[in-house]
Amino acid sequence: MLKIFNTLSKQKEIFKPIHKNKVKIYVCGVTTYDLCHIGHGRTFVIFDLIIRYLKNLGYKVEYIRNITDIDDKIINLANEKNINIKYITDKMISEMQLDFKSLNLLNPDIEPRVTDHINEIIIIIKNLIKNNYAYIANNGDVMFSIKSYLHYGQLSRQNLNKLKLQNKKIHFSIKKNYIDFVLWKISKKKQIGWSSPWGYGRPGWHIECSAMSHKYFGNCFDIHGGGNDLIFPHHENEIAQSYCFDKSFHVNYWIHSGMVMINNKKMSKSLHNSLKLRDILSKYNNEVIRYFFTSTHYRSPIIYNENILKQSEASIKRLYTSIYYINDILLKKNIEYQNYKKDKQNIFFEKKFYEAMNDDFNTPKVYSILFNMSYQINILNNKKKFLYANNLILKLKDLGNILGILFYNPKNYFKNNNNNSYYFNKYQIEKLIKIRNNARKNKCWIKADDIRNLLNNQNILLEDSQFGTIWKKKTK
Numbered sequence: 317m318l319k320i321f322n323t324l325s326k327q328k329e330i331f332k333p334i335h336k337n338k339v340k341i342y343v344c345g346v347t348t349y350d351l352c353h354i355g356h357g358r359t360f361v362i363f364d365l366i367i368r369y370l371k372n373l374g375y376k377v378e379y380i381r382n383i384t385d386i387d388d389k390i391i392n393l394a395n396e397k398n399i400n401i402k403y404i405t406d407k408m409i410s411e412m413q414l415d416f417k418s419l420n421l422l423n424p425d426i427e428p429r430v431t432d433h434i435n436e437i438i439i440i441i442k443n444l445i446k447n448n449y450a451y452i453a454n455n456g457d458v459m460f461s462i463k464s465y466l467h468y469g470q471l472s473r474q475n476l477n478k479l480k481l482q483n484k485k486i487h488f489s490i491k492k493n494y495i496d497f498v499l500w501k502i503s504k505k506k507q508i509g510w511s512s513p514w515g516y517g518r519p520g521w522h523i524e525c526s527a528m529s530h531k532y533f534g535n536c537f538d539i540h541g542g543g544n545d546l547i548f549p550h551h552e553n554e555i556a557q558s559y560c561f562d563k564s565f566h567v568n569y570w571i572h573s574g575m576v577m578i579n580n581k582k583m584s585k586s587l588h589n590s591l592k593l594r595d596i597l598s599k600y601n602n603e604v605i606r607y608f609f610t611s612t613h614y615r616s617p618i619i620y621n622e623n624i625l626k627q628s629e630a631s632i633k634r635l636y637t638s639i640y641y642i643n644d645i646l647l648k649k650n651i652e653y654q655n656y657k658k659d660k661q662n663i664f665f666e667k668k669f670y671e672a673m674n675d676d677f678n679t680p681k682v683y684s685i686l687f688n689m690s691y692q693i694n695i696l697n698n699k700k701k702f703l704y705a706n707n708l709i710l711k712l713k714d715l716g717n718i719l720g721i722l723f724y725n726p727k728n729y730f731k732n733n734n735n736n737s738y739y740f741n742k743y744q745i746e747k748l749i750k751i752r753n754n755a756r757k758n759k760c761w762i763k764a765d766d767i768r769n770l771l772n773n774q775n776i777l778l779e780d781s782q783f784g785t786i787w788k789k790k791t792k
Contacts, residue, residue: 318373318674320539321615323547323570324471328676333538334568339375341367342529344542344550345427347384348408349393352415354620355576355583357593359543361609362573364421365720366541369673372718381424382528383409385431386518391508401508405429410763414770415593418744419602420720428528430519434510436527437519440561441499441512449560453490456502458514460522462495465556471570472548497553499523522553526561535564544572544615545582574617583620596625598774601733603721604629610679610719631683633730635716638690639709640726641697659704662711665689669715682719686712745776749785752778 318331333339343363346356360381370377385405394401430437441458444450449464462468462476469476476495498520503509509516519527529537542551551570558565576583583590596605608628612618665685672681689712696705716722724732752767768778771787779786 319676320569320571321676322568323544323572324567326473329569331569333375334536337375339370339377339539340380340533340537341370341377341539341541342380342382342525342533342537343424343540344525344546345381345383346408346412347387347389348405348412349387349389350408352412352593353583354591354593354596355543357415357419357596357605358576358609358618359573360416360421361419361606361720362614363541363571364419365606365610365614365679366539366571366677367422368718368720369677378426378533379422379424380426380428380529380532382525383427383429384521384524385409385429386508387521407762407766410766414748414767415597417747418594418597419605420723426532428532430524430528433524433527433531434519436531437500437523438510438512440523440527440530440557441514443561444499444557447560449557450499451492452514453492453496455490456515457490457498457517458500459491459496460499460553460557460560462493462497462556465560467559468556469552471555472552474548474552497522497549499557522550523557525550525554526558530558530562530565535562536566537568539569539571540567541571541573544574547572573614574612577617577619578621580619591620594770600625600629601632601729603724604632606720607632607683611683613680614677631687632721635686635690635712635722636724636726636729638693639712639722640730642706642709642726659707659711661692661704662707665708665711666715673718679719682715686715689715745771745787749778749787753785 319328320331321327322329341363343360346352367377367379383405386401390401390404394404397404441450444460445452445458448461450458450460453459468474499522500512500514500517500519502515502517505516509518529540540551555565555567578591600608604625605628608625609618611628611631665688668685669682672678672685675681689708693705693708693712696702696708713722748767748771752764755761755763755767771778775789777788779788
């Protein structure tokens with residue numbers, strides 16, 4: 317029986333989907349003004365693991381991960397570089413997809429962009445103004461009135477009186493209340509924006525997720541997730557405006573992942589300690605990184621340093637070493653497939669695996685089970701009990717796949733990862749080449765060049781000829 321920690325109730329709750337055998341999950345995505353950092357990597361690996369596990373339990377999962385493609389940071393970058401905003405967002409989305417593909421993340425079923433949902437946003441804001449949950453401020457912006465929603469602070473356990481004190485620096489003449497937040501920002505005509513009943517402008521950050529989740533999932537869905545830095549104010553504000561728009565709005569489970577810490581400090585651009593996801597993808601295999609992100613419980617912060625990455629690499633190597641000597645002769649005879657699911661030792665480990673995962677996705681405990689299986693495989697091989705070892709290897713691979721690891725042929729894993737810079741396997745390289753060739757065919761030269769540069773950075777050289785594209789590794 318699966319139990320999930322609900323941020324709203326602050327306790328573990330038995331998971332009961334709204335519709336039998338179907339789960340709807342909405343995860344807040346990236347703001348596309350820069351390359352993805354390792355904090356993004358951790359958040360989306362966590363939710364990838366959750367989705368894989370729910371699917372393994374037999375649920376049909378409908379997964380939405382939105383894209384914020386209009387934001388102050390994007391606008392400021394466009395002004396600074398004197399380039400088109402859409403060029404920036406399209407490029408960053410393409411880069412994001414390459415990074416996520418390299419991490420072997422499952423694709424969302426829907427990946428909506430804010431700029432494609434302006435009409436839905438305007439409809440919600442009109443309703444909020446009409447019902448006195450929002451008002452037009454003195455500077456023309458549309459603001460949500462915090463005092464109109466009596467349950468504000470329930471998710472984050474915020475004290476409204478303390479919030480008022482913290483926000484007194486904000487000019488009192490603009491808002492009716494210090495802690496009211498913006499739904500629609502008025503813009504100058506030369507800036508990016510859209511027409512609205514309140515004037516030319518663009519949406520605030522928080523309203524976007526309310527509009528997109530409501531469009532695709534309606535007023536109620538199973539899981540809403542993101543990093544725990546989104547609990548306040550983003551998700552707190554989202555609940556307030558969504559409920560005031562539709563009183564039947566409800567999310568059954570709010571799930572939040574812990575932050576990545578660097579030198580015991582939260583990673584951020586202002587502290588100049590932000591690390592790009594592809595920086596570690598260029599050094600370590602994607603399964604090593606996935607193991608690193610999930611080796612600590614998903615709700616806990618995780619500390620990044622090279623030593624811990626090396627430990628993660630050694631851990632994945634240990635698992636691949638134990639499955640390296642799978643007996644191909646026995647596999648060809650299909651003996652394992654007749655026996656391994658019935659093996660008592662397999663049943664025992666599988667039971668322990670599901671007990672740990674059902675306890676709010678307790679991956680540290682799960683990994684201890686996998687390493688115990690690895691240890692037993694080595695013992696069985698040493699005793700020349702190859703059939704039982706093979707049975708256990710197959711079960712270890714099955715369980716590892718649920719976590720998103722052990723997908724490689726072990727021989728290929730060791731062959732391709734002697735040099736850490738080669739984090740792409742043959743399949744990934746050829747898939748990227750296919751994407752690049754399609755981009756060239758459609759004259760998307762920027763995307764084609766980005767893929768060539770990405771592979772080149774990993775010491776993979778491409779050569780285009782009349783017979784097609786071939787690749788090879790750089791020689792030193």
